[in-house]
Amino acid sequence: MDRRDRLIARVREGFRHAYGAEPTDFFAAPGRVNLIGEHVDYNDGFVLPCAIDRETIVALGPPGDAACFEAVALDMGEADARDSFDPAAPITLGASDWQNHVRGVVGALARHGHRVEPARIAIAGDVPIGAGLSSSAAFGVAVALAMSEHSGLGLDAATLARVAQIAENDFVGCACGIMDQMASAASVEGHALLLDCRSLETVPVPIHPGLEVTVIDTGIRRSLTESAFNQRRAECEAVAAHFGVRALRDLDPAAFAEGESDLDPVLRARARHVLGELRRVEPVAAALAGGDTAALAALLHEAHVSLSQDFDVSLPAIDRLAASVRAALGQRGGVRLTGAGFGGCLVAVARCEARGAIEAGIACYNETAAIPASAETFAPVAGAARIAAS
Numbered sequence: 001m002d003r004r005d006r007l008i009a010r011v012r013e014g015f016r017h018a019y020g021a022e023p024t025d026f027f028a029a030p031g032r033v034n035l036i037g038e039h040v041d042y043n044d045g046f047v048l049p050c051a052i053d054r055e056t057i058v059a060l061g062p063p064g065d066a067a068c069f070e071a072v073a074l075d076m077g078e079a080d081a082r083d084s085f086d087p088a089a090p091i092t093l094g095a096s097d098w099q100n101h102v103r104g105v106v107g108a109l110a111r112h113g114h115r116v117e118p119a120r121i122a123i124a125g126d127v128p129i130g131a132g133l134s135s136s137a138a139f140g141v142a143v144a145l146a147m148s149e150h151s152g153l154g155l156d157a158a159t160l161a162r163v164a165q166i167a168e169n170d171f172v173g174c175a176c177g178i179m180d181q182m183a184s185a186a187s188v189e190g191h192a193l194l195l196d197c198r199s200l201e202t203v204p205v206p207i208h209p210g211l212e213v214t215v216i217d218t219g220i221r222r223s224l225t226e227s228a229f230n231q232r233r234a235e236c237e238a239v240a241a242h243f244g245v246r247a248l249r250d251l252d253p254a255a256f257a258e259g260e261s262d263l264d265p266v267l268r269a270r271a272r273h274v275l276g277e278l279r280r281v282e283p284v285a286a287a288l289a290g291g292d293t294a295a296l297a298a299l300l301h302e303a304h305v306s307l308s309q310d311f312d313v314s315l316p317a318i319d320r321l322a323a324s325v326r327a328a329l330g331q332r333g334g335v336r337l338t339g340a341g342f343g344g345c346l347v348a349v350a351r352c353e354a355r356g357a358i359e360a361g362i363a364c365y366n367e368t369a370a371i372p373a374s375a376e377t378f379a380p381v382a383g384a385a386r387i388a389a390s
Ligand code: GLA
Pocket: 034, 037, 038, 039, 040, 041, 042, 134, 176, 177, 178, 179, 180, 339, 340, 341
């Protein structure tokens, strides 16, 4: 049995156990790792994530007698692992984040003028939670797709992503951008996804066959992410307002250079990261497709330093791990912090033969680390879809 089959068996069993009935349909949405363009999605910039073969699966079946919407989450502990509400009534908040992801999708669909039909769902996944690999987006997009298909809405990938983002922004309370949901909804197998976060236009970027994407889990789980994340976003918006532009994407670097001395030093550093990161996205996309590992080494290092020093979302242990892997890799690839930060994962894009070097860099770090790091290489997969389950 492969990874997905095991997950399907678990979610099917969870459905049977919760409702005493068989599910009729299955939907899946992947997590993602971001290769470049960090903390630029909510500044309307370009990003380059890649969907990974870890996912959330939703099993769906007809409603019970009460004709309400019922959900059971198999990974969320016992206490409030079930929820039930009337999808036609105004949506109120649930008792926990996962419930608000589900309710939020119904609420967001209602705002788009769509009605969700009653159903029963069970949800399970294997995207690690709190690791910076977008378990929340996978969850939201899988639920949105299941509701869209079940209710005959046939929504496209960008609408599913928007709906899942609205659920997270307005019902869960995280001011996240659109990158994770778009990566989960719209990715193309074997490719990274170059995404314009303003227009939502996407261009699949092939990954050179000599390269592979490795996720290095620091083992450090994020804490206080929501408040720190929302604060970073507010700081970026304050700089945009200061310069009178819609978003930092529209801030001309020359105008920034001229006016930056009027800014508070923290705001100046945040904007410096965003403007620098915006310039790195296209060259990284080109290096990824062309297999230029020396360019990847330089650009990903610059990005890491900028996230650590100017955006202040790294930790000393993460900087040590990145330095150790970077030293071991040399010019064979690049490595940097990925995702929101404050813990989570590094991403390495390197020659396939350099896997041993990445392991050596991690082993060296682990000799003195409080929490050991570990690496896994992922295949870039396609975005959310209905899946067959025999
Ligand atoms: C989180 C958010 C995204 C994005 C990244 C940082 O994953 O959900 O919208 O802002 O952080 O790039």
